[in-house]
Amino acid sequence: MLSLNVGLRSYMEETRIKVEVKVKPGGATRSLEVKKGAKVKDLLKSLGYTLGTAVAVREGEVLSEDEALVDGDRLEVYEAISGGLGEV
Amino acid sequence: MKCSRCGLKAVIYLRYARLALCHLHLEEYLAKRVVDAVKHGAPIGKDQLIVVAVSGGKDSAAAASLLSLVKDQLRFKLASVHIDLGIPGYSEENRKTALLLAEKLSLPLAVLDLKEVLGFNVVEAARRAKRPVCSVCGLLKRYLLNLSASLTGATRLATGHNLDDLAAYAVKGFLTHEETPISKLIGHTGTVDGLIGRLRPLIEVGEYEALVYALSSKLPFNHEECPYVNRRGLEFRAKEFLALLEEERPGFKLAFLRGLLKKKVEVKAEGELRKCSMCSMPTSSEVCAFCRLIYRVKGSYDTVEKVHKYVEEKTRELRSLI
Numbered sequence: 170m171l172s173l174n175v176g177l178r179s180y181m182e183e184t185r186i187k188v189e190v191k192v193k194p195g196g197a198t199r200s201l202e203v204k205k206g207a208k209v210k211d212l213l214k215s216l217g218y219t220l221g222t223a224v225a226v227r228e229g230e231v232l233s234e235d236e237a238l239v240d241g242d243r244l245e246v247y248e249a250i251s252g253g254l255g256e257v
Numbered sequence: 258m259k260c261s262r263c264g265l266k267a268v269i270y271l272r273y274a275r276l277a278l279c280h281l282h283l284e285e286y287l288a289k290r291v292v293d294a295v296k297h298g299a300p301i302g303k304d305q306l307i308v309v310a311v312s313g314g315k316d317s318a319a320a321a322s323l324l325s326l327v328k329d330q331l332r333f334k335l336a337s338v339h340i341d342l343g344i345p346g347y348s349e350e351n352r353k354t355a356l357l358l359a360e361k362l363s364l365p366l367a368v369l370d371l372k373e374v375l376g377f378n379v380v381e382a383a384r385r386a387k388r389p390v391c392s393v394c395g396l397l398k399r400y401l402l403n404l405s406a407s408l409t410g411a412t413r414l415a416t417g418h419n420l421d422d423l424a425a426y427a428v429k430g431f432l433t434h435e436e437t438p439i440s441k442l443i444g445h446t447g448t449v450d451g452l453i454g455r456l457r458p459l460i461e462v463g464e465y466e467a468l469v470y471a472l473s474s475k476l477p478f479n480h481e482e483c484p485y486v487n488r489r490g491l492e493f494r495a496k497e498f499l500a501l502l503e504e505e506r507p508g509f510k511l512a513f514l515r516g517l518l519k520k521k522v523e524v525k526a527e528g529e530l531r532k533c534s535m536c537s538m539p540t541s542s543e544v545c546a547f548c549r550l551i552y553r554v555k556g557s558y559d560t561v562e563k564v565h566k567y568v569e570e571k572t573r574e575l576r577s578l579i
Contacts, residue, residue, distance in 0.1 A: 193480045193481075194480050194481045194482040195481075195482075219497070219500040219501055219503075219504050220272070220504045221272070221463070221465045221500060221503060221504065222465065222500045224465070224468055224469055224472060226472060229475070231268040231269075231280075231469055231472050231473045232268075233258040233266075233267045233268055233269060233270055233277065234258075234270055235258040235270065236258070247468055247472065247480055249463075249464045249465040249467075249468045250421070250464060250493065250496045250497065250500065251314065251315075251316070251464065251482070251486075
């Protein structure tokens with residue numbers, strides 16, 4: 170049983186990567202584990218965003234939704250939907 | 258993902274157009290949309306002036322940048338106006354980013370500071386008027402932007418309203434049985450009796466595209482939200498609903514808006530336009546909504562003249578920079 174648990178943990182470690190995101194507006198930060206090979210769109214989906222409503226940025230560089238995530242990524246996620254319409 | 262046009266690294270995938278674009282080709286793509294928006298409707302003559310309202314947010318930053326990019330091609334002049342609403346913890350950053358944006362784009366800018374004119378901010382104005390902050394904010398911005406564009410000699414007042422704003426506005430209008438909002442969606446309208454015609458350069462540019470463009474262009478903008486924004490408001494919910502439809506049916510929002518604009522919607526006149534007996538600006542009533550608000554918050558109409566003198570001074574400075 171012990172060896173099965175160790176094996177499972179090691180498998181999980183090999184197949185999961187850690188990503189930290191800071192959401193704007195608000196600046197809330199979250200640490201997440203996603204599948205190795207996951208793309209930006211997978212991350213945004215797991216954060217609850219509809220496609221085309223949030224943008225991920227790595228070190229000031231805008232990432233397209235098909236960009237692969239890497240272990241230890243620290244990303245900023247900008248929400249596109251803004252509130253009031255002001256004076257239309 | 259590589260740019261469909263040049264093979265460089267893409268910053269965006271436009272699902273509805275099946276296009277992946279790098280920053281430069283996104284800019285080119287959006288600039289074409291803006292050129293179409295400027296050309297659509299009432300024509301803008303050679304060397305005429307467009308004043309763009311810059312709030313400090315991503316949309317007006319993108320609108321100002323794209324207008325700046327096409328101004329030589331379309332031979333118009335461009336200047337900008339920012340209104341400092343004095344909202345603590347929010348307006349300072351907006352003012353700072355508006356100044357940085359004007360510097361980056363080499364764009365003449367006038368900053369109108371509400372506290373300098375009224376002696377207090379928009380929140381206090383709303384408290385004194387016993388009205389919601391957003392309602393007073395909208396009224397003040399509408400009036401001051403129109404007045405400053407008019408005094409600067411502009412033929413159009415451009416705002417950062419994008420495709421999502423306008424589609425959500427239309428949905429809200431439908432849900433609340435208001436017919437007039439749809440008539441307001443026209444890309445731009447002509448100037449009538451001191452009422453400067455509106456130009457919405459981002460009418461066919463989505464909020465997501467504007468955000469990616471602002472980020473990849475490294476435009477200065479404030480992405481924090483106004484503390485008075487209502488995320489449970491109908492506009493916000495309409496945007497979420499439209500985003501879900503767009504995800505399932507790429508191109509839906511654009512088709513929806515284009516369909517609306519093709520419709521011959523009769524604009525219901527709210528009453529014949531005449532001059533306000535206090536400020537001489539166009540209104541459908543004896544005294545305009547701005548002057549009535551000033552009376553409620555200041556107890557007299559004296560401040561109206563002070564506001565006009567202040568805006569005249571600021572726009573004189575702006576004109577000297579154009």
